[in-house]
Amino acid sequence: MxxxxxxxxxxxxxxxxxxxxxxxxxxxxxxxxxxxxxxxxxxxxxxxxxxxxxxxxxxxxxxxxxxxxxxxxxxxxxxxxxxxxxxxxxxxxxxxxxxxxxxxxxxxxxxxxxxxxxxxxxxxxxxxxxxxxxxxxxxxxxxxxxxxxxxxxxxxxxxxxxxxxxxxxxxxxxxxxxxxxxxxxxxxxxxxxxxxxxxxxxxxxxxxxxxxxxxxxxxxxxxITQGKAHLPVLRDYLAALRGGIRVLDDAGARSAVTARIELILAMDVPPLLAIAEEHPDPAYAREVEVFLDELRALPAFADARPDPDFAAALSW
CATH class of the missing domain: 3.90.550.10 (Spore Coat Polysaccharide Biosynthesis Protein SpsA; Chain A)
Structure with a gap:
């Protein structure tokens, strides 16, 4: 059997x-x-x-x-x-x-x-x-x-x-x-x-x-990140990042929130800012800036120290 x-x-x-x-x-x-x-x-x-x-x-x-x-x-x-x-x-x-x-x-x-x-x-x-x-x-x-x-x-x-x-x-x-x-x-x-x-x-x-x-x-x-050049995809992406941070924050896991902010600043934000510079719709840049303002408002943001080597590793 x-x-x-x-x-x-x-x-x-x-x-x-x-x-x-x-x-x-x-x-x-x-x-x-x-x-x-x-x-x-x-x-x-x-x-x-x-x-x-x-x-x-x-x-x-x-x-x-x-x-x-x-x-x-x-x-x-x-x-x-x-x-x-x-x-x-x-x-x-x-x-x-x-x-x-x-x-x-x-x-x-x-x-x-x-x-x-x-x-x-x-x-x-x-x-x-x-x-x-x-x-x-x-x-x-x-x-x-x-x-x-x-x-x-x-x-x-x-x-x-x-x-x-x-x-x-x-x-x-x-x-x-x-x-x-x-x-x-x-x-x-x-x-x-x-x-x-x-x-x-x-x-x-x-x-x-x-x-x-x-x-x-x-x-x-x-x-790959090319899909994030589309505004609806960007909104889904930022909503997912927000939602994940919110779950950690609601649980009182401040160090984990800091770790997520560090990673987002090192890896996610730079390509989004690069897309925003060239994007024909000004709403794209506004969405990214609103998200950055939300990150800066989090108490855990003060502890964040992004690692620049993380962004370099994206090409591996």
Whole structure:
């Protein structure tokens, strides 16, 4: 008899036929075998749905959920969350890849510590002209995940707040259920608020320095800051930054608020200011300046010391 799965991986995707086979292969290659994957086809118009169906036909651990219309990443993830019935859950975007030991390492850590979730490091995978090549762990990711810490909190380790992505974490399903965690829908940048809710609501979490995910920065520009030149995208982005800070601030995690401000000033603000200088709509510059004024008004702003090396590392 096949042992019951221990972890459910939620794998959303829309029109990613060129990339999703690598993501699915990275699941099949896991050294931890007791997983199942919910493949959420978010209204694809290419062969993504066919690839999902073929994977499910070949491996019973894959299960396909088809959304008739594109609902967005937040809603697609939530559709998967509603179906999780395993002790652990995690996320893998359909154009990214897991390292072979990712699930074994993260589940093993949680089994040993009893923490609510574990957050790991990750690397970017960029197109180099002939294919995708992985870079180094970036310094803000290293600051969040290294050295390894067990059963810590956001008050003890405020720099953990820099690791905002859903797909570098593995959680106890009971933790998500107990706190009613779901992703915001109909907006971009779904991860930020949820990540800070996880950090502030956890009794304890772990961080590990292992790079468990290769995050594909796609050559078509869909994953890079070019999208932020659009005013509606900028507004979603700033709303996510505000929301994440608000969660930390409401929890009284002032040092974590300072850490987020430092990172935002070093990494997020300079490219936004550069776009604002050239943007034809003066509303763009006004939105950025209002956001900066809000940051300056926060008590934690006085303690912020942005690291200029963080911005330089964006080119890795």
């Amino acid at each position: 096949t042992p019951a799965p221990l972890v459910t991986m939620i794998v959303p995707g829309r029109d990613i036929a060129a990339f999703v086979p690598a993501a699915l292969d990275s699941l099949v290659a896991q050294t931890a075998r007791r997983w199942r994957a919910l493949l959420i086809d978010d209204g694809s118009t290419d062969r993504t749905g066919d690839i999902f169906a073929s994977a499910a036909a070949d491996d019973a651990r894959f299960h396909v959920v088809r959304l008739p219309d594109s609902c967005g990443l937040g809603a697609a993830r939530n559709a998967g969350l509603a179906l999780v019935d395993t002790p652990y859950l995690g996320f893998l975007d359909g154009d990214d890849e897991l390292s072979p030991h990712a699930l074994e390492r993260m589940m093993g850590t949680l089994d040993a510590t009893g923490s609510d979730f574990v957050a790991a490091a990750y690397v970017r995978s960029r197109f180099d002209g002939s294919g995708y090549a992985s870079g180094r762990i970036q310094p803000w990711v290293a600051a969040a995940t290294s050295p390894e810490r067990h059963a810590t909190t956001i008050f003890e380790h405020p720099r953990a707040s820099a690791n905002i992505v859903a797909w570098s974490k593995l959680s106890r399903t009971a933790f998500w259920d107990a706190h009613g965690l779901t992703f915001p829908e109909g907006v971009a940048y779904e991860d930020q608020i949820v990540a800070q809710q996880m950090y502030t609501r956890a009794t304890a979490f772990d961080v590990i320095p292992d790079a468990v995910v290769r995050w594909r920065v796609r050559a078509d520009g869909s994953s």
